[in-house]
Amino acid sequence: MTGAQHDPGYCLFVAQRMLELLPQLRVEVDCIRAGGDIECVHRMRVASRRLRAVLPLFEGCGRRREVARWRREVRAITRALGDARDADVQLAFLASWASGLPGVGTGGGIPSAAPLLSGTRLGASAGTDSPPDQAPAVPTGRLAGFRAWLRRRRLALARDPAPVPTPGSAPGRLDENVPAPQGIECLLLRLEQRRAALQPAVLEALDRLEASGTLEEMAVGLRTLEIRARREGASPRSGPVYAAAHLNGALRCDELRVYAPALPDPARAPEHHAMRIAAKRLRYTVEIFAPLFDDGLRQELKALKRLQDALGELHDCDVWIEQLPRFLEEERERVVAYFGNEGFLRFIEPGIRRFHADRVEERSRLHAAALEIWKELEADRFAERLEERLARARDEAGQPTEKLRRIAEGTETARIALFSDVHGNLPALDAVARDAAARGAQAFINAGDTVGWGGDPGGVVRRLVALGSVDVLGEWDRRVVRASRKQAGASPKEAARIAASMNPAGLAHLASLPGERRFTLRGTRFLVVHRLSSAEGGEITDDVVAGLATSSGADVLITGHTHRPFVRSAGSFLLVNPGSVGEAGPGEGGATMAEYALLQVSPLDISLLRVPYDDPGASPRIEATGNGG
Template sequence: MKFKANPNLQIYGAVTMMTHLTALVQEMEGVRLARDIEAVHRMRVASRRLRATLPLFGQQLAGKRHLVWIKAMRGITRALGAARDSDVQIEHVSKFLEPLLPPNRSGVRRLLLRLRQQRLALQPQVIKELNKFEKSGVVAEIAQKLAPFDIYRDRLDVNDPGLLKLANQAIHTRLGEFLDFDAIVDQPEQIEELHAMRISAKRLRYTLETFASLFDDGLKNYLKAMRSAQDMLGAIHDCDVWAVYIPQFMDEERLRTAEYFGSVRTYKRLVPGLTLYQNARRSERESMYATFRGTWAGWKSESLWENLTAILEARLTPVVEPPQSPVENAAEISAQVEAALPEDPEQKSAASSETL
């Protein structure tokens, strides 16, 4: 089936992606300097949002070239994710340490020391991926592709059937994937599935954000619910990570102490604080899970997901064929955009070969 360009999809995608690309670029220097942990967080979010929109609009804007963009984004997003996870751990342990008194401070202070050492060790990889990303020229290439479409944002038809169809398919797909996890909400032992549910919640949230401007209320209530679901599932996952990490950390510190001092005597003073932190995370997990389960039950009793589905159907299902004038207008825009785009080096090379 031959690909057919849709100027409204191109304009909507360009406007959306340009927002995320700009946000990403603004944080690069802050990430490089590593003075503000929020710079890492903001750039990570921007990179994820950009990656979420590329499969939706990339083909319309750049053909198969968008697959190269996705690949280029993958490395920097992964490096930022590891750095952000480390920053969050350090922040949490720091706050936990503040009110503690001996004998509980030693173990938590040692944990904080190791976490900070790990974060420092991650920074070279962050810089490496950042340099690689910058040298790839992907940012400039994406911006160059988006700019000719972005200037036509005032001529966007938000009722274009093609745009509504894409939004409908994308949101329903992500919503269906998310609701498939309903069966495990009452099973707190399903650690891997709950982690997968968190990822699914994130994907649905980004998809809703992408198309929120098509709705009069911006889907505010549903985005609020998805942020809440993502936060709760994220907190549960953090506790599950600690449940595995703390015992391993204690074993490593005991071995390190024995190798350095010839005995584990000094290690013993670390145990009370580490045990206290471990128990606190376990209690936090139980509390957060109860909150999540109660919130989920509340959403179901309010028919939240059914209401969202009804709103999607009402807004995103085209009821009439588009009039002729927008189609002519779209063709005009497409021609103007094509004329504004820089010449493709690959096409130029191919043309030269044919001439020869």
């Protein structure tokens, strides 16, 4: 995900979302240690996943190394819980599926499945309680019964080593008197053994998490940030928050659509799994930003849960279909090692084959159901409508941005950084942002050509979203958007290269930009456009400035495109070009420079500024591309 940097309101919002999730992690630790409820693992795993989804958003708000360490610790607990939860789900499903089969728990001397987390230790009596910090054991009854049954069959099987088919092959020679549940009981036993073996790793991960103090450290750091942001008067509903909601939501919507063409083909299971993950990521993203909306995006979340559940059930079938032949092969190796031949497998194979066939049949039904759900969402333009809603909220919050609104409502002297023609040059933009912040800039206005020849157009878009800047569409921005849509007018070819290097969310942000913006600050009317058609191809004469003073309907007109900084006036009217951030001419000694302007409000004043920055590749690029928009 992409976050914002240095905006107190944004950081306050993310901190609050993380603080809501931390208690959900803590409360499940003791429950997992007690080992009495498998849902504890599920709840903690989900909470850790949600925290992992929001943590990347916090990167611009906390110390980088600290946030990186938090992410590592949370990722470790998610992974440790993941295998255990998957085993729990398989055990619960298989026990439920087999409960209706005749002979389960009674046939062949194999007892019924006992709960995995019963507290009975392997080799202990049924009434012995396991210490809560030890791994849950495989029920003694099942293992003892299974071994007794093996002993009874061993001599007969040694004399009659019948060949055994694998799932999906010809039936071969099978003993019709052996009930199918024998194989299911064997599979349950192996799953229970695997789950018991996983529990020490789960407890070890919990020990590491508690010993690291990460959760406590996160809570203290987030509370401190929350207090500081509130003292600064920050709002968790600031413009950058809504901009980040749209940026990340658009990215996740596009990720979901990438895999949709594969869904009609039942054979493309890997893409179906990837689509499930994409649906889950989109759902978590929507959950993060849902508090920004009065209805909590309930309908959108309901639709996503329905899709995710359908794709999840489909994936569960795929896992069984893949695992069962492998399980049978592993049992074959065990049988041969124990008996010296494969004959015993005919007592296990029928149940496994029956379950495998059931999963294959069920997958066909689940695939049709998932496809139908997706078709309904497509017909309803679900992803497009979600993006449109997020974009509307972003635009409403950004007209003007929260920072400009504060300036408009204030009375003290305020400063705004004006810039243009970044052209994808992130080091130059960072230098301008730092210098402007040091000079007291409270807001940022960008007059277009955000992308261009620079090497990181996507990074520039994310940085502008982070700054909460008021942007307009420039010539290069328009070309790149057209190239991404394969429309006419996208030349030169460089536009296609830039479009290919950007993610869908960044392109969506560019496409959403207007050609001009108007707003009023303390009685002064502002107009922001990228280029002046009235001055096209010629010098900006006094007559041109005077004409703009009467025709623009603005007191201050901010423009770019020419890469030539200037401030011109006609009476009280001001025409400002802050120059180019990304392609300014070199400074003394050939130093790479970035240009911008600092606007002071109350009283009105404008300063043109140049700042150096470190980017060895910038000067050759500027010389090669020229100094024009």
